Amino acid sequence: MKANIGGIIYQPCSSRKYKTGRWRTFKPIIDKEKCIACWRCWDFCPDGAILKEEKASVDYDYCKGCGICANECPTKAIEMVYEEK
Amino acid sequence: MMEIVKGNEAAAIGAKLAKPDVVAAYPITPSTDFPEKMSEYVANGELPTTEFVPVESEHSAMSACIGAAATGARVCTATSSQGLELMHEILFIASGMRLPIVLYNANRALSAPINIWNDQQDSIAARDAGWIQMYAENNQEVLDLMIMAFKIAEDVLLPAMVCLDAFYSTHTFEPVDIPSQAEVDSFLPPYKPEHVALDPKKPMTQGSFGVPEVYQELRYMQQRAMEKASVVIDDVFSQFKEKFGREYNKIEKFMTEDAEILLLTMGSLSGTVKEVVEEMRKEGKKVGAIKITVFRPFPEKEIVNAIQNASVVGIIEKNISPGYGGAVFADLSGVLANKNHPLLLDFICGLGGRDVTLDDVKEIIKTCDDALEGDYERVNWIGVKEELL
Numbered sequence: 001m002k003a004n005i006g007g008i009i010y011q012p013c014s015s016r017k018y019k020t021g022r023w024r025t026f027k028p029i030i031d032k033e034k035c036i037a038c039w040r041c042w043d044f045c046p047d048g049a050i051l052k053e054e055k056a057s058v059d060y061d062y063c064k065g066c067g068i069c070a071n072e073c074p075t076k077a078i079e080m081v082y083e084e085k
Numbered sequence: 086m087m088e089i090v091k092g093n094e095a096a097a098i099g100a101k102l103a104k105p106d107v108v109a110a111y112p113i114t115p116s117t118d119f120p121e122k123m124s125e126y127v128a129n130g131e132l133p134t135t136e137f138v139p140v141e142s143e144h145s146a147m148s149a150c151i152g153a154a155a156t157g158a159r160v161c162t163a164t165s166s167q168g169l170e171l172m173h174e175i176l177f178i179a180s181g182m183r184l185p186i187v188l189y190n191a192n193r194a195l196s197a198p199i200n201i202w203n204d205q206q207d208s209i210a211a212r213d214a215g216w217i218q219m220y221a222e223n224n225q226e227v228l229d230l231m232i233m234a235f236k237i238a239e240d241v242l243l244p245a246m247v248c249l250d251a252f253y254s255t256h257t258f259e260p261v262d263i264p265s266q267a268e269v270d271s272f273l274p275p276y277k278p279e280h281v282a283l284d285p286k287k288p289m290t291q292g293s294f295g296v297p298e299v300y301q302e303l304r305y306m307q308q309r310a311m312e313k314a315s316v317v318i319d320d321v322f323s324q325f326k327e328k329f330g331r332e333y334n335k336i337e338k339f340m341t342e343d344a345e346i347l348l349l350t351m352g353s354l355s356g357t358v359k360e361v362v363e364e365m366r367k368e369g370k371k372v373g374a375i376k377i378t379v380f381r382p383f384p385e386k387e388i389v390n391a392i393q394n395a396s397v398v399g400i401i402e403k404n405i406s407p408g409y410g411g412a413v414f415a416d417l418s419g420v421l422a423n424k425n426h427p428l429l430l431d432f433i434c435g436l437g438g439r440d441v442t443l444d445d446v447k448e449i450i451k452t453c454d455d456a457l458e459g460d461y462e463r464v465n466w467i468g469v470k471e472e473l474l
Contacts, residue, residue, distance in 0.1 A: 005242060005280050006183035008305045011291040018296065 016018070024065030026080040028058055032079035039077065041069035086263050092254040093118030095224040095261050096189045099231025100267040101126050103187070106158035109138035111168060115251040116191035116202045119163035127333065143168035145173035147186075154184035155291050157284035158305040159235065159276040161186065164449040165251065169207045173214070176244075180215025180307060182292055185238030185245070185282065188216070191229060191402075193251040194437040202438020203251035204403035205352060209412045215307050217245035217314055218381040220351040222380070224249075226378075228318035232269055236321050239276050241314045242276040243307070249471075250353040252438070264329055272328050296301055322374065335384035337376040338391055340366055344373030346453045347395040347427075351377045351389075351413065352440055354401060361446040366393035372450060377413065385420045397428040397453045402447075403435040428456055434467035441467065 004010065022062040036045035042050040050056055056077075058069075063067035090098065097119045100108070108127070120377050123215040124139070130277045136153075146162050154160045164172060169190055179186050194200040203301045208218060217237060221227035238245040249255055279395035281291065295303055315335075322333040339359050341347060348358050355376035362374045375391055377384065392398050400413040409415065414431035421429070432449050433439040445467050452465055 003299050003302050003306070005306065006181065006291065007293055007295050007299065008182075008280060009293050010287070012288055012290075014290065014293075018294075 013029075019061045021059075021061045021063050023085060024060075024063060026065045026067060027060070027083040028065065028067065028069055028078045029081050030056055030058065031077045031079070034075045036075055036077075038074060039058065040072045040074060044068050044072045086265070087153070087260050088263055089258050090224060090261050091118065091256050091258050092221075092224045092227055093191065093256070094122055095259075096166055096231050096249060097122035097126075097226040098261075098263055099228040099259070100161050100187070100189065101132060102133065102264065102266060103159065103161070103232055103235045103273055105135055105161045105187075107138065107153035107160045108162065109140050109146045109153065109160070110162045111140050111143050111146045111164070113143070113165045113168040115193055115255045116163045116165040116168075116189065118255070119189055119191075123163075131204065143171040144175060145180065147172040148188045151175065151179050151182065151184055153283055154179070154186050155182065157276070157278045157281050159239075160184075160335050161188065161235075163189040163191070165191040166195055166201075166207045169211055170195065173211060176211055176214035176216060178292070179244045181303065183242040183310070185235070185242055185276070187231065187234045187238055188246045189227075190243065190246050190248045190399065191251050191255045192248050200437040201251070202355075203253055204436045204438070205250075206404045206436070207246070208246060208248045209404040211246070212381065212412060215243065215311075216240075216381065217243055217311075217318075217379070219245065219379050220248045220377065222353055222355045222376060222378075224253060224257070225262050225331070226333075227254070228261055228263065229325065229329070229333065230378075232264075232273060233321050233325055233333070234274070236273050237318055239278070240317045240321070241310045242278075242280065243310050243314060248352065253353040262331075268328065272324065307339075311382045315384070318382075321430060326436045333378060334387070335377075335379040336387045336391060337378060339374040339376070341373035341375060341391055342394075343371055343394075345396045346370040346450055347373050347375055347392055347398045348446070348449065349377065349392075349398055349400045349413065349417070351380060351402070354403070354435060357441060357443060358401065358446055361443050361450070364443075365447075365450065370450070381411075383416055383420065389420060389424065389426075390419060392427055395427045397430060397456055399430050399432055399449050399453045401432045401434060401441075401449060405433050413423045414464075428459060428461070429463075430456055431464045432467050434465065439468055
């Protein structure tokens with residue numbers, strides 16, 4: 001894909017194509033055994049990157065690795081792990 | 086048609102003849118006549134389809150210009166000094182979004198201390214904003230350059246700034262040959278951009294996020310557009326000469342043949358320098374003058390060629406980067422870095438409206454002479470009153 005003059009984007013909804021997960025340094029790893037599905041992580045995630053499945057899981061395409069979920073988790077089910085690139 | 090007009094009005098007439106769709110401007114001395122004249126042309130029907138936007142600041146003026154230009158409109162504004170600095174962050178947005186806005190800048194000193202008089206610090210401080218910069222020596226030049234600025238800017242899709250020295254030119258009345266609307270219409274066709282539009286059938290995102298994966302390429306494209314502008318400017322200047330008979334070049338050479346000492350200037354000071362050069366030539370002194378009309382893109386090839394046979398080049402400039410010297414000196418020495426070149430001396434003068442006299446120019450020539458004997462400083466201040474220090 002070529003860059004357009006002035007950085008103009010002619011297709012709508014292009015932000016969906018940009019995976020902000022690439023910004024991440026630390027990756028949240030959820031221990032499904034400890035997760036009680038209270039959804040505090042879902043409430044607090046500023047990027048809407050927590051997926052409500054049976055237990056919480058993470059959409060790594062958009063998780064920027066801020067760690068708020070790990071900080072908020074009442075059962076300490078989320079560990080932030082340095083991500084080798 | 087010849088008319089006697091002051092510089093600000095000459096610039097406004099040039100802009101009027103370009104028939105802008107939108108003018109958004111905030112008055113500031115010494116450019117105020119420009120927005121006054123433009124609003125008058127709108128009010129009296131001379132510009133029946135132009136929208137004049139009386140904004141509340143220069144930051145808003147440039148922002149409104151960008152908004153209008155983003156719809157595909159032909160847009161211009163004017164400012165000076167603090168106004169240009171208040172626009173500063175928006176100047177980069179105009180060039181980054183590739184909107185060919187034309188700005189008339191009356192060159193005025195910057196605060197503090199507050200000073201309404203002339204030097205060129207304001208536009209020099211905006212040098213790296215990605216705008217084409219052209220400096221007019223007199224009222225005819227500012228009118229002509231305003232018309233040409235639209236044509237150049239709209240070809241390469243970069244904004245362009247036309248500068249005129251405060252008071253020496255902005256408020257001085259001079260005879261100016263004003264072309265007819267029909268002549269200008271045939272020289273400058275309506276602006277029909279392909280990259281921007283306000284059209285529901287062609288939705289687009291302008292001013293979008295530029296992540297590290299693409300930002301550098303967009304800046305590179307701006308640099309390439311400036312390189313293209315260098316070619317386009319020559320072409321537009323030659324078309325202008327053919328149509329209107331007046332010749333423009335990126336640099337103007339005056340008695341440079343066989344000159345040992347060359348004096349390099351921008352703007353109104355060129356007139357003073359040329360007068361001294363003419364006088365000293367009569368006395369057999371081999372001096373010459375070069376006026377820079379186009380400062381961005383920097384006329385590298387032209388200047389390098391023009392100065393190569395001189396022994397010393399004195400760069401006379403009305404700006405200072407404290408802790409270094411003048412900007413024109415810096416740019417010129419940069420392009421000469423890997424070449425053999427004459428001795429370069431920097432002369433800082435005329436700041437905040439201090440007159441630069443014929444005697445000052447003679448002193449500069451004497452300093453150049455002495456430098457050939459091996460006695461020189463790189464940066465030289467002209468006309469500093471020791472008794473005030």
